[in-house]
Structure formats: structure tokens, C-alpha cells
């Protein structure tokens with residue numbers, strides 16, 4: 001029995017998978033899912049890592065597998081592509097708003113405090129709790145915050 | 152034959168990244184302060200990620216069911232072909248930062264060239280890695296400057312780190328038979344052509360840091376041929392312990 005499913009259904013399904021380290025956004029939001037297609041009834045999903053050493057990446061792949069199989073999809077393959085390399089340019093404005101609402105300054109060359117919008121900020125460390133974030137401090141409201149590094 | 156050369160070329164690049172990643176991971180829980188602990192762990196992870204991409208590629212080139220883990224955990228010291236600077240001990244914080252600074256500056260130039268490789272997989276790995284290296288370089292070069300213009304003690308320590316590590320830098324620009332073959336096939340990089348530019352980067356940072364570049368130092372080599380310093384064996388015995396004691400153990 002082959003279930004009739006479209007790529008749209010798959011995209012919707014993938015949008016329900018949160019990033020394990022930043023659950024406010026999904027793996028689709030972050031641009032990790034690069035392509036979804038069917039070839040002769042076989043589903044092919046192409047994903048790309050954010051940082052080459054990102055420890056969450058293999059977990060994301062497992063999550064995709066788990067979600068597909070829960071939905072009864074068994075005829076699939078997951079490809080990993082490296083080029084073009086992942087960039088924060090693949091995040092749209094809606095995604096950036098989601099990041100900001102969860103207290104993370106979205107990728108930008110002009111970093112602003114996600115609490116008070118002040119641009120009077122300073123870097124505490126270029127390397128934050130995950131590979132994709134840097135640690136900042138707001139000089140106006142004095143709150144520390146993460147900036148999603150622009151790459 | 153050509154495939155075997157490509158395998159050896161990719162493996163050597165993977166060994167460089169793996170050994171440096173392992174070295175940096177030895178700072179976890181030991182760095183001077185929390186932010187730096189996190190920074191060094193992050194850079195270590197990037198290097199492990201780079202090593203993983205390269206060793207997985209090497210494993211597919213080798214075939215016979217060989218995996219990246221086999222390459223990382225089941226080879227002996229003499230079979231590792233990382234260049235010596237990558238295996239140098241962490242020493243004090245200045246020693247680690249100078250090693251990183253020399254290597255980040257090298258990677259910046261090397262990866263830029265490698266993005267133009269005719270080999271699609273190597274080019275893709277280079278495109279990915281170069282973005283990370285830009286961050287690493289900013290971090291390590293800033294530290295070299297901060298230590299250079301910091302206190303008299305930090306200045307002395309960072310200068311002596313430079314003096315002690317300098318003898319391992321020339322190996323970065325050497326070309327062996329495999330390098331030449333890969334260069335000829337437009338797959339590999341002409342490392343010897345990077346030296347001048349590298350010196351320029353080093354000089355700019357050292358000038359700002361009020362530090363001196365050593366001259367007339369005897370240069371050592373051998374890593375690419377499997378001839379290492381006594382430190383690599385200790386690193387491997389730690390890194391490979393689990394797989395040696397419990398072969399094929401999985402998480």
C-alpha cells in the first residue's frame with residue numbers, strides 16, 4: 001500500500017520538528033532542510049549541517065526518521081549536502097522574529113538587545129552555549145543575551 | 152593508483168583536524184575562565200566536525216567497509232600523517248593560542264585555495280570549514296595581541312610560545328609526492344605558495360602584539376611521513392583507549 005502524499009505534506013511534517021537546542025524554531029525555519037522530492041515513489045530529503053561539528057545534527061536526522069516512521073512513511077532516504085554551505089541568510093523575517101521573542105538576537109551585523117532593542121551592546125564571548133551563538137551583554141538594560149551568529 | 156593518492160591526501164587532512172580537535176578538547180573544564188572553556192570546546196567541536204567529514208570521505212575512497220571510526224581509532228602512531236604542529240602539547244594558555252593562531256592563519260589561506268578543488272567533495276568541505284576558520288582566527292589572533300600587550304608575564308609567555316613553536320611551522324608549506332600529484336590533478340593545494348602570505352598575516356598580528364618573529368631557527372618535519380614527536384603516542388592512547396579495550400563498542 002502506497003500512501004498518496006505530496007511534498008507539501010512532508011514539508012508541513014518537517015516544520016513540526018524543533019531545533020533541539022533552540023526549540024522556538026524548527027529545522028525548516030533554520031534552513032537545515034534543503035530539499036524534499038519524490039523519485040518513483042521514494043521520498044528523498046536533503047539536509048545540511050549548520051556547523052560541521054554541531055552535535056545536534058545527528059539528533060535532527062534521527063528526529064526526521066522518527067517523524068516519518070510515525071507517519072507510516074518507510075520508503076525514504078536522507079541525503080546530506082555540504083555545498084552550498086549553510087548560511088543564516090536562509091532564515092526569513094518571520095523566523096528572525098521568533099528568535100527574538102525567545103530572547104535570542106537574530107543574525108545581523110547590527111546586533112540589538114532582544115529585550116530593549118538597544119544597540120549599545122558588547123560581546124562577552126564569540127562562542128556561546130552552542131556553535132551557532134555568541135554571548136552578548138546589553139549596556140542599557142544590562143541583560144546578557146545570545147546572538148545567533150551571522151554566517 | 153590515483154584513487155589511493157586521493158585517499159592518502161584526504162586522510163592526512165583529516166588527521167590534522169582530528170588531532171587538533173583532540174588537543175583542544177583537553178582544555179575542557181581546565182580553561183582559565185568559563186567563556187574561554189566554552190570557546191575552546193566549540194573550536195574543538197568544529198575540528199572534530201571537519202575531521203569527521205574528511206575521514207568519512209577517506210573511508211569511502213578506501214572502500215572494503217572501512218569506516219571513519221576505524222581510521223580514527225584503529226591506526227597506530229606511525230600511520231597517522233598529521234603535521235607535527237597539530238599534535239604539539241597544549242602547554243600553557245599562550246602555547247595553545249599561538250599554536251591555534253599559526254594554524255588558523257594557515258587554514259584561512261589553505262581552505263580558500265581548496266574551495267577551488269576539482270574534487271567536489273573536498274571543495275564542499277572547504278567551503279563549509281572556511282567560515283568556521285574565520286571565527287577561529289579572530290579568536291586566536293585577538294588573544295595573541297591581548298597576551299602580547301598585556302602584562303610583562305603574559306608577554307614573556309606568549310613570546311616564548313612563538314619561539315618554541317616556530318620550528319614546526321615550515322612543515323605546513325612542504326609538498327610531498329602525494330601533494331604534488333594532487334596539485335597536478337587540480338585537486339590539491341600548492342602549500343609552498345602560501346608561505347609568503349602566511350608570514351604577512353603573522354607579521355601584522357605580531358606587530359600589533361609587540362612580539363617578534365623568530366629568525367634562523369632550525370625547522371623540523373616528518374609528520375606527513377608518520378614520524379612524530381613523543382607526544383602523539385600519549386594523545387592516541389587516551390583517544391583510542393575505549394575502542395582498544397572494547398573493540399567496536401557503540402554508544
Ligand SMILES: [Zn+2]
Nearest residue numbers: 113116138141
Ligand atoms: Zn537591553
